[in-house]
Amino acid sequence: MGRRVHPVAEEDDMADPKWGNCKSCKYFSSKSANPGDTELAKCVQPELSAYELSVSGSSGCNAYEARVAAGEAYEAPSPAVH
Numbered sequence: 253m254g255r256r257v258h259p260v261a262e263e264d265d266m267a268d269p270k271w272g273n274c275k276s277c278k279y280f281s282s283k284s285a286n287p288g289d290t291e292l293a294k295c296v297q298p299e300l301s302a303y304e305l306s307v308s309g310s311s312g313c314n315a316y317e318a319r320v321a322a323g324e325a326y327e328a329p330s331p332a333v334h
């Protein structure tokens with residue numbers, strides 16, 4: 253059985269270490285590089301996408317996964333050339 257996911261009001265579940273805001277979640281389908289609190293977008297989290305949720309940037313849940321900004325992608329160091 254999969255993980256139980258429950259979108260809730262921020263004040264109810266902020267103690268959950270996996271909880272985060274939609275605006276910084278990789279499943280928030282915003283086209284903006286830096287979504288705001290009032291922006292609305294679909295949640296495309298695999299377990300939630302069937303519900304076709306439209307969430308605001310200030311919403312959140314315990315299925316949160318941090319998005320990686322374009323400039324923050326991990327890049328392995330180049331091998332040294334001698």
Ligand code: SF4
Nearest residue numbers: 274277280295297313
């Ligand atoms: S997975 Fe949760 S935190 Fe992420 S966009 Fe969907 S509702 Fe928001």
